[in-house]
Amino acid sequence: MEPVILTHTGPSAPGRDTTGWATHEARLRDVPLRVLRGLLPATARATMIVCELRRTAPVPPLLGLPPATVSAPVVLVPEGLGPSHHRPDVVLGVDARDPAPAAIDFAFGCARVRGGSRLHAVHAWQLPPDAPRLPFGLPEVDRATWEDQEVQLLADVLRPWRAKYAEVQVLEDVRLFTPAEAVLRCSTHTALSVIGRSSRTAGWGAVTQSLLAGTTCPVAVVPS
Structure with a gap:
């Protein structure tokens, strides 16, 4: 497992709440944060993977991968969360x-x-x-x-x-x-x-x- 936190921003909305939460978590753990612009790599190995949880789609497909194929903890951050650190x-x-x-x-x-x-x-x-x-x-x-x-x-x-x-x-x-x-x-x-x-x-x-x-x-x- 690589000591890195992966997060994702879509092509249209930056997902500021999700990225902000991931940034704070990376600082707490003193590990790098890597922001993905596309799909999650099938070989991703990380401390955790942080994704946005949209109310219109409460069960996310995890950036193109089925959950069973992901070995890292996945943190789903509700949209509109705001500061929660x-x-x-x-x-x-x-x-x-x-x-x-x-x-x-x-x-x-x-x-x-x-x-x-x-x-x-x-x-x-x-x-x-x-x-x-x-x-x-x-x-x-x-x-x-x-x-x-x-x-x-x-x-x-x-x-x-x-x-x-x-x-x-x-x-x-x-x-x-x-x-x-x-x-x-x-x-x-x-x-x-x-x-x-x-x-x-x-x-x-x-x-x-x-x-x-x-x-x-x-x-x-x-x-x-």
Whole structure:
């Protein structure tokens, strides 16, 4: 992987928000920024690739390449974002039952380079499928027990990275929502949201598409 950040400007609109975000990120990491005027090279290897996220096309084709062929983290910056360099937290969407190590490491690294930013790690969970059909409703003690188990799962997943990035403050958060909704509810005023992308998924995936359709902050999609 080359220590460089790639971004893109189209032939008609310069994408100032996207280029500005990428420029700031390159300065934080002390790596070069390379601005592309055409399609993304199929052999691109970079620290990250930064693209504009247009509201009229919330699921971008990634500059002519299918997502599954790109090995670098892709950051999608919503159009009209404006200055966001001083927003506080980095939000990480974690599936504690099927964690994405590359996404977790990337999110911790993003919080560290921002110096003092908190990593807000969010794990979404669901009640058992038969819970709504219980004759007397869901006992509160059962819900509390299940939630405690989810909290422990998240803590166990994050423990190695909390040791590796000891200087990063971490908020562990377990929420009874869908994964996309959990991240969206936590990322209204954040610097960046980070999620993983399975190598088994040819496109962006349903969770990623839902998140991109509603996000108000840049979203990093990190391949596994």
